[in-house]
Amino acid sequence: MIDVYTLKRLALWGRLRSPWILHFNSGSCNACDIELLAAITPRFDVERFGIKVVPSPRHADILVVTGPVTRQAAPRLKRIYEQMPNPKYVMALGTCACSGGIFRGSYAVMGGVDKVIPVDIYVPGCPPRPEAIIDGIVKLLKKMEAETYGK
Amino acid sequence: MEGSLTSIINLIFGPQHPALHEPELFRFKVEGEIVVKAEPRIGYVHRGIEKLFEKNTYIKGIYLSERICGICNVAHTVCYCQVVENVMNIEPPPRAKYLRAVVHELNRIHSHLLLLGVAAEELGFDTLFMLIWRDRELVMDLIELITGNRVMSAFNTIGGVRRDVNAETIEKVLKVLPKLEERVKYYRKVFEEDPTIRKRTVDVGILPRRDAIRYCVVGPMARGSAVDVDIRRDIPYAAYDEIPFNVIVRDECDVWARLMVRVDEVLESINIVRYALEHLPSGQIRLPLKRSAPPGEAISRVEAPRGELLYHLVSKGGITPYRLKVRTPTLANLLAASKLFEGHTIADIPAILVSIDPCFACTDRVTLVDVKSGKSTKVSLRELARRGRE
Structure with missing residues (x-):
């Protein structure tokens, strides 16, 4: 018989070694998006760490949001976040997603992902290099581990 | 809500470059497997940039x-720097013009390779996607070498450019270009001969020359439909009046022709970069900065990777513009593109979307409306791409 504790450890082990990412563009200029895509291609290849970009929020562990969150995209972002299974983590990718960046003060943007959903890790940069994105994910994994074992 | 009212008025500006994985919605009316009508719903990426200007x-x-x-x-x-220079009545030095052309072409190479890679992915050819993106890193390195950043280069400024290149940099760039050229020639062969790619793209999404002119499409989409337009040649800006290059035009009018135009343009761009660096004039790279502009009005047109880009600036004096209007190529192409889907199967949708330009993945969600029952179902584009492969 496997007890609940062992199952939980097993789930965590799986999650930490193969976190699945959902990418959502909330009105970004595509610079962050192409850098995220570059991170999965051969030069950087995050798939060797088990990190995989998935198309559906229901499969994802980490939601990577780019862009300053436009008013049109905000309800959609919220809905995608709600569709993700627990435990879920959010990464704000790029300066726009962290604070609104250059678009701060525009009538059409909310100014940062954390205005709409809770954010676990911020990766600033315009756009962040693929190395920075990988570093952000690794830091997030450490946080995930500490959170679970800390309890 | 007042905010949404204003965004309707300004909607045209909104998702001017609905590219990779952007939130955008297409409404396809389908009868069985055949698309009857396609309606794009744009505006998710509206950030109010014209007001911010x-x-x-x-x-x-x-x-x-x-x-x-x-x-x-x-x-x-x-385009922005040119329009402001036009209002201020200044002319950048020749060296700056050449450097602008160099970085502009490197940017075009990276953009076209990006699209060709994603096109391969949407056609179900993931290996080619990975290979093209691996070689695209060569261009990203060159852009970083010249401008200091991989993507956002911040290279141009009003009255010139911000960084100069030295002999060492030029040598490094010229060393990488043949390597890149060889790879792109190989990909050209793949796109030309691979039976899978040909089957998915030849005679799909046909835009006849007459329609291309009527819908005012721009860029590689027009050139793939035998419309011979290129702002670089027609109204030369930067150093393009001194650099020899060919405008690639094909008359097949289908998805394949549009992809081939882009492959060939990459090869042309490599030659432009090489010529410009070899014939780089000496001198200063920028004029002393002017902060304010006299009252006036100006336009500037540029051949962006996706087609003609137009800026219209109205100045009433002072340090801020009175009004700046931006017309981007994707909007022009998107409206014509909705016509292309009609009569094609659902499986062809990703291929056609890719060919108009990276508008494809922005359609992260696609709504299918069954004409007979009126029922609508939502599927993601990836799901659609998967269906197309099966």
Whole structure:
């Protein structure tokens, strides 16, 4: 018989070694998006760490949001976040997603992902290099581990 | 809500470059497997940039225009700087013009390779996607070498460019170009001969020349439909009046022709970069900075990777623009593109979307409406691409 504790450890082990990412563009200029895509291609290849970009929020562990969150995209972002299974983590990718960046003060943007959903890790940069994105994910994994074992 | 009212008025500006994985919605009316009508729903990426231009100074505007589209950011800064220079009545030095052309073409190479890779992915050819993106890193390195950053280059400024190149840099760039050329020639062969690619793209999404003119499509989409337009040749800007290059035009009018135009343009761009670096004039790279512009009005047109880009600036004097209007190529192409889907199967949708330009993945969600029952179902584009492969 496997007890609940062992199952939980097993789930965590799986999650930490193969976190699945959902990418959502909330009105970004595509610079962050192409850098995220570059991170999965051969030069950087995050798939060797088990990190995989998935198309559906229901499969994802980490939601990577780019862009300053436009008013049109905000309800959609919220809905995608709600569709993700627990435990879920959010990464704000790029300066726009962290604070609104250059678009701060525009009538059409909310100014940062954390205005709409809770954010676990911020990766600033315009756009962040693929190395920075990988570093952000690794830091997030450490946080995930500490959170679970800390309890 | 007042905010949404204003966004309707300004909607045209909104998702000017609906590219990779952007939130955008297409409404396809289908009868069985056949698409009867396609309606794009744009506006998710509306950030109110035109209004922000009016609030910010001309200098800040450079960085704002760069962030309209991260993929073809150099085209935007070239166009913005030119329009401001036109109002201020200044002419950048020749060396700056050549350097602008160099970075502009490197940017075009990266943008076209990006699209060709994603096109391969949407056609179900993932290996080719990975290979093209691996070689695209060569261009990203060159852009970083010249401008100091991989994507957002912040290279152009009003009255010139911000960084100079030395002999060492030129040598390094010229060393990488043959390597890149060889790879692109190989991909040209793949796109030309691979039976899978040909089957998915030849005679799909046909836009006849007459329709291309009637719908005012621009860029590679027009050139793939035998319309011979290229702003670089027709109204030369930067150093294009001194650089010899060919305009690639094909008359097959289908998805395949549009992809081939882009492959060939990459090869042309490599030659332009090589010529410009070999014939780089000496001298200063920028004029002393002017902060304010006299009252006046000007336009500037640039051939961005996706087609013609137009900026219209109205100045009433002072340090901020009175009004700046931006017309981006994707909007022009998107409206015509909705016509292309009609009569094709659902499986062809990703291929056609890719060919108009990276508008494809922005359609992260696609709504299918069954004409007979009126029922609508939502599927993601990836799901659609998967269906197309099976």
